[in-house]
Amino acid sequence: MNLILLGPPGAGKGTQAKRLEETYGIRQLSTGEMLREAVSSGSELGQQAKRIMDAGELVPDSVMVQMISERVDQPDCKNGFILDGFPRTVAQAEALDAMLADKGLAIEHVIEFRVDEDAMVARILKRAAEEGRSDDNEETLRKRMDVYRRQTAPIIPYYSGKGALKTVDGMASMDDVTGQLKAILG
Numbered sequence: 803m804n805l806i807l808l809g810p811p812g813a814g815k816g817t818q819a820k821r822l823e824e825t826y827g828i829r830q831l832s833t834g835e836m837l838r839e840a841v842s843s844g845s846e847l848g849q850q851a852k853r854i855m856d857a858g859e860l861v862p863d864s865v866m867v868q869m870i871s872e873r874v875d876q877p878d879c880k881n882g883f884i885l886d887g888f889p890r891t892v893a894q895a896e897a898l899d900a901m902l903a904d905k906g907l908a909i910e911h912v913i914e915f916r917v918d919e920d921a922m923v924a925r926i927l928k929r930a931a932e933e934g935r936s937d938d939n940e941e942t943l944r945k946r947m948d949v950y951r952r953q954t955a956p957i958i959p960y961y962s963g964k965g966a967l968k969t970v971d972g973m974a975s976m977d978d979v980t981g982q983l984k985a986i987l988g
Contacts, residue, residue, distance in 0.1 A: 803826060803828055803881070803882035803910055803911070803987065804828075804874075804882045804883055804884075804885075804902070804907060804908065804909050804910055804911075805822070805828070805882070805883070805884045805885070805909065805910065805911045805912070805913060805987075806884075806885045806886075806888075806889070806909055806911070806912045806913070806961070807819060807884060807885070807886045807913055807915065808912060808913065808914045808915065808954065808957070808958065809914060809915030809916070809917060809950075809972055810915075810917060810919065810922070810946070810947045810950040810951075811943070811946045811947065811950065812917075812922055812923075812925075812926045812938075812943065812946075813915035813917050813922065813972040814915060814972055814976065814979060815886045815915055816830075816886065817976060818915075818976075818979055818980060818983060819884045819886055821980050821983075822884055822983060822987075823884070825984070826881065826882070826987065827881045827882075828879075828881050828882035828883055828884055829878045829879050829881075829882070829883045829884070830883070830884045830886060831870065831873055831874075831879075831883050831884065831885055831886075831888075832886065832887060833866060833869075833870070833885075833887045833888045834887065836869050836870070836873055837851055837855070837861065837869070840869055841855075847865065847868060847869060847872070850865060851865055851869070863891075863893055863894050863897050864897070866888060866894070867894070867897045867898060867901050870885070870888065870898065870901070871901050871905070874902075874905070874907070875905075885898075885909075889957060890953055890954045890957070891953065891954075891956070891957065892956060892957050892960050894957075895957050895960050895961070896960075909961075909966060910966070911966060911968060911986060911987060912961040912966045912967045912968070913967075913968050913969070913970060913983065913986060914958060914967060914968070914969045914970070915969075915970055915972035915979075916969050916970065916971060916972055916973075917972040917973055918973055919947055921973060922972070922973070923940055923943050923944065923947075926938050926943055927939075927940060927943075968986045970982040970983060970986070
């Protein structure tokens with residue numbers, strides 16, 4: 803089972819991905835983590851990514867897709883994987899689909915965590931205050947949501963048009979969201 807979780811920062815994707823990993827034996831793949839691992843491994847791909855990042859540039863789609871391609875071939879992904887943070891653009895979604903098709907794989911479910919942004923900001927700010935996290939402030943959160951709306955949300959129609967998109971209420975309790983996900987995944 804191969805999934806993509808979509809939603810703005812703070813929507814609960816990471817928490818739910820951990821629960822799905824435990825329930826279904828599938829692996830959450832973080833592109834940020836993959837980049838760090840590739841760089842620290844010293845592999846050719848990692849060295850290429852490091853040069854790009856050291857120059858302050860974004861890692862190109864082709865490198866990210868190649869990195870994901872190598873990662874999904876690992877034994878811990880044999881039951882499937884969860885992508886969170888990729889794809890972020892329609893071009894990335896198309897490249898991902900093409901790479902997976904070459905492997906005889908596909909994304910079976912794309913699940914959007916739909917949230918009320920104002921309520922979510924209030925929830926995250928409350929959590930940040932309780933945990934003493936200064937990095938979660940309203941201005942930063944609003945900027946991250948704006949980036950999500952402008953850059954990532956446009957892939958929602960792409961997956962909807964393929965019949966792969968489902969939606970969960972990201973404002974529900976964690977257990978309710980987990981129940982919604984299990985209902986979608988079967």
